[in-house]
Amino acid sequence: MIPFNHRLKSIIENKKSCLCVGLDISPEMLGSEDLNDFKIHARKVIDATRDLAVAFKPNFAFFERWGSAGFSWLEETIDYIGSDHIRIADAKRGDIGSTACQYAHSVFTHFGFDAVTLNPYMGQDSIMPFLENPENGAFILCRTSNPSAVDFQDQQLAGIPLYERVATWADILNEHRNVGLVIGATAQDELIHIRALVPELSLLIPGVGSQGGDLYNSVKFGNQSGAALINISRGICFSGDLSERDIRNTAGEYVQKMNEVFHEKRKNN
Amino acid sequence: MIPFNHRLKSIIENKKSCLCVGLDISPEMLGSEDLNDFKIHARKVIDATRDLAVAFKPNFAFFERWGSAGFSWLEETIDYIGSDHIRIADAKRGDIGSTACQYAHSVFTHFGFDAVTLNPYMGQDSIMPFLENPENGAFILCRTSNPSAVDFQDQQLAGIPLYERVATWADILNEHRNVGLVIGATAQDELIHIRALVPELSLLIPGVGSQGGDLYNSVKFGNQSGAALINISRGICFSGDLSERDIRNTAGEYVQKMNEVFHEKRKNN
Numbered sequence: 001m002i003p004f005n006h007r008l009k010s011i012i013e014n015k016k017s018c019l020c021v022g023l024d025i026s027p028e029m030l031g032s033e034d035l036n037d038f039k040i041h042a043r044k045v046i047d048a049t050r051d052l053a054v055a056f057k058p059n060f061a062f063f064e065r066w067g068s069a070g071f072s073w074l075e076e077t078i079d080y081i082g083s084d085h086i087r088i089a090d091a092k093r094g095d096i097g098s099t100a101c102q103y104a105h106s107v108f109t110h111f112g113f114d115a116v117t118l119n120p121y122m123g124q125d126s127i128m129p130f131l132e133n134p135e136n137g138a139f140i141l142c143r144t145s146n147p148s149a150v151d152f153q154d155q156q157l158a159g160i161p162l163y164e165r166v167a168t169w170a171d172i173l174n175e176h177r178n179v180g181l182v183i184g185a186t187a188q189d190e191l192i193h194i195r196a197l198v199p200e201l202s203l204l205i206p207g208v209g210s211q212g213g214d215l216y217n218s219v220k221f222g223n224q225s226g227a228a229l230i231n232i233s234r235g236i237c238f239s240g241d242l243s244e245r246d247i248r249n250t251a252g253e254y255v256q257k258m259n260e261v262f263h264e265k266r267k268n269n
Numbered sequence: 270m271i272p273f274n275h276r277l278k279s280i281i282e283n284k285k286s287c288l289c290v291g292l293d294i295s296p297e298m299l300g301s302e303d304l305n306d307f308k309i310h311a312r313k314v315i316d317a318t319r320d321l322a323v324a325f326k327p328n329f330a331f332f333e334r335w336g337s338a339g340f341s342w343l344e345e346t347i348d349y350i351g352s353d354h355i356r357i358a359d360a361k362r363g364d365i366g367s368t369a370c371q372y373a374h375s376v377f378t379h380f381g382f383d384a385v386t387l388n389p390y391m392g393q394d395s396i397m398p399f400l401e402n403p404e405n406g407a408f409i410l411c412r413t414s415n416p417s418a419v420d421f422q423d424q425q426l427a428g429i430p431l432y433e434r435v436a437t438w439a440d441i442l443n444e445h446r447n448v449g450l451v452i453g454a455t456a457q458d459e460l461i462h463i464r465a466l467v468p469e470l471s472l473l474i475p476g477v478g479s480q481g482g483d484l485y486n487s488v489k490f491g492n493q494s495g496a497a498l499i500n501i502s503r504g505i506c507f508s509g510d511l512s513e514r515d516i517r518n519t520a521g522e523y524v525q526k527m528n529e530v531f532h533e534k535r536k537n538n
Contacts, residue, residue, distance in 0.1 A: 026371060061364060061371035067344055067379045072337035094388055095330060095361055096415040102295060102330035110336045119363055121390045121410060123417025141390060146365040148392025151438065155426045162421070162431070169420065 003177030004115060004137030005202045008086060009227040011054050016262040017255045018219060020055040020088065020204065021045065022233025023077065024062050029238045035066055035073065042077055045237050048248040052255045055086035055229055057204075078111055086229075087113045088204070092141060094119030094126045104129040108136050115139060117182055117204070120166045127173060134176035137202060142166045142194060145184025145207030163190060164197065171198045180204055185213025185230070192221045199225035208254075209235025215254065219261040230258070272446030273384060273406035274471045277355060278496040280323050285531040286524045287488060289324040289357065289473065290314065291502025292346065293331050298507045304335055304342065311346055314506050317517040321524045324355035324498055326473075347380055355498075356382045357473070361410060363388030363395045373398040377405050384408060386451055386473070389435045396442060403445035406471060411435045411463060414453025414476030432459060433466065440467045449473055454482020454499070461490045468494035477523075478504025484523065488530040499527070 002010075012018045023045065025038050032038070046056065058077055063070040081087055089107040093100065093116065107113045108130075115137035118127055130138040143153055143163040153163040166181075173179050180202030183191045187207075195203070203222045207213035209232040222228025232254060240246025271279075281287045292314065294307050301307070315325065327346055332339035350356055358376040362369065362385065376382045377399075384406035387396055399407040412422055412432040422432040435450075442448050449471030452460045456476075464472065472491045476482035478501040491497025501523060509515025 024368065026367070059364070059368055061362075061368045061375065064340075064375040065371045065379060067375070068337045068339075068341035071333075071340045075336055092362070092364055092388075093330075094363075094390075094410075095328070096413070097417075098295070099293065099328055099330045102334045106330065106333040106336070110334060119361075119388050119390050121363075121388050121421060122413050122415055123420030123422070125415050125417040144365070144391050146391055146394050148394040151392030152390060152431070152434070153392070155431075155434070157424045157426055157431075162424075162426075165421070165424070 001134060003134040005177045005180065005200065005226060007135070008137065008202050008229070011086065012223065012227050015054055016259045017052060017054055018223060018227070018229050018258055019049070019053045019251065019255050020057050020229040020231040021049050021053045021236055021251065022090070022206070022231045023056060023058040023237065024233040025237055026062060029234060035069055039073055039076070041237070041242070043080060044244050045247055046081055048244045049236065049251040052251045053085060055088055056081050057088040057090045057231055059090040059233070075111065078113070086115060088139070089113040089116040092117050092119050094122045096122065097125040097129060100126050100129040108133065115180070117141065120170070124173065131173060131176055131178055134178050137178045137180055139180040139182050139202065139204040140166065140170045142170070142181040143183045143187045143190045145186045145211050145213065149184065149187070164194070167194045167198050171201060174201060182206065184211070185215070185218040186211055188214055188217055191218065195221050195224060202226055203228035204231060205229065206231040206233070208232055215257055216261060219258050220265065223265070270403060272403040274446045274449065274469065274495060276404070277406065277471050277498070280355065281492065281496050284323055285528045286321060286323055287492060287496070287498050287527055288318070288322045288520065288524050289326050289498040289500040290318050290322045290505055290520065291359065291475070291500045292325060292327040292506065293502040294506055295331060298503060304338055308342055308345070310511070312349060313513050314516055315350055317513045318505065318520040321520045322354060324357055325350050326357040326359045326500055328359040328502070344380065347382070355384060357408070358382040358385040361386050361388050363391045365391065366394040366398060369395050369398040377402065384449070386410065389439070393442065400442060400445055400447055403447050406447045406449055408449040408451050408471065408473040409435065409439045411439070411450040412452045412456045412459045414455045414480050414482065418453065418456070433463070436463045436467050440470060443470060451475065453480070454484070454487040455480055457483055457486055460487065464490050464493060471495055472497035473500060474498065475500040475502070477501055484526055485530060488527050489534065492534070
């Protein structure tokens with residue numbers, strides 16, 4: 001049994017790509033209100049990026065907005081991706097232990113995801129049910145990419161920002177080598193600081209692309225010890241004229257830049 | 270247009286009940302793996318408590334564990350409850366603004382809930398999309414009922430615990446009179462302290478019943494200014510022999526105690 005963090009690291013090193021394609025398909029961006037158009041577009045994004053991506057990350061909000069029909073589409077999407085890729089449930093769950101057990105059943109057993117995103121606010125008992133199986137990963141929100149991340153995450157607890165407390169606390173939960181953190185690429189200083197602090201944890205880095213975070217530094221510092229995935233959602237899903245060709249070209253450009261960082265890293269080692 | 274907090278306060282005062290029935294029906298508690306048994310039991314709980322309850326609160330985890338079939342059951346459940354009760358989506362959502370818009374569409378437009386529970390960790394832009402319509406309420410996690418709540422919520426930020434910072438911050442977001450807080454009945458001192466600090470916010474108080482929180486104080490202090498709902502989930506859903514009669518009797522006993530507090534309160538005013 002290979003722990004999640006080791007599996008992720010090994011896939012990234014073999015592929016010299018750390019691309020995670022976020023499946024966040026909104027009516028506002030697609031210009032349609034017909035669920036069938038969404039299914040077609042999601043399959044197009046997956047087909048266009050299958051050989052480039054290490055992971056796919058459907059955000060539950062974009063499925064849940066359609067209710068049960070949306071969750072049926074999520075089930076189809078997981079099957080369509082298949083088991084050659086890391087499948088991350090971007091669900092940002094956080095609830096009391098007995099409820100967290102139900103969510104863990106949902107994402108790992110029912111839907112068959114490999115990993116999940118979690119919110120740390122309710123503490124350890126809200127996280128533990130997701131860590132039982134070392135093959136399943138859990139990325140805990142640490143320093144997020146949105147402007148309001150500063151409201152609480154940057155606040156000082158006895159001289160240490162909350163996000164840093166979350167990082168060192170998450171490191172203690174990493175007994176099975178399956179804990180990761182979410183750190184936005186829009187917070188480069190925090191990213192570099194956290195990477196040095198918790199070298200073994202996997203990182204999931206959103207905020208490159210439409211949110212403007214730096215790709216080069218995120219790939220380089222994120223992957224300098226443990227593994228780091230760079231997530232691009234809207235920047236790939238709604239690239240150019242929304243054709244498979246434009247989506248693929250954009251994803252290819254990101255992966256080309258990732259390749260260069262990994263080659264540079266190898267040369268320097 | 271009546272703001273959510275005013276509507277809730279008025280319903281509670283008319284009914285002299287502040288009972289919120291949590292619909293958390295797990296296979297472990299029901300002793301079945303057949304979704305049809307869950308549907309029958311949920312309808313039984315709703316029928317048994319309809320005239321006693323002010324609100325019903327389905328927790329999404331217990332539906333999501335069944336995937337799309339579970340969300341179809343959630344849609345049926347909302348219809349079955351009908352619009353005479355406050356319907357709270359216990360979803361504990363928290364995501365960047367553009368994603369939060371999709372979740373807000375899900376809970377208020379697609380499913381037709383009156384209110385939602387939210388996680389404050391990602392800050393203001395993760396909350397605002399839920400507050401646009403004053404008729405819809407948002408209960409923000411403040412001091413939760415689980416043992417690990419202490420991990421972060423009780424930590425001091427410049428001498429003030431995080432949960433208190435969340436409470437005063439939530440108060441600022443209450444421009445439309447539709448913001449509430451989740452405070453566990455297991456944390457009585459914190460509950461009394463917060464109620465005094467933010468008299469206008471609605472409270473959603475879990476933790477009475479199977480988690481052992483104090484009912485009398487929660488009703489009394491919770492409702493001394495703004496409105497407070499007392500949520501009971503397992504304590505009602507799995508009462509006695511699981512018959513409609515036992516469920517109703519247990520809910521009736523809770524409401525009887527609530528009545529007494531409201532009558533005592535009226536006498537003292």
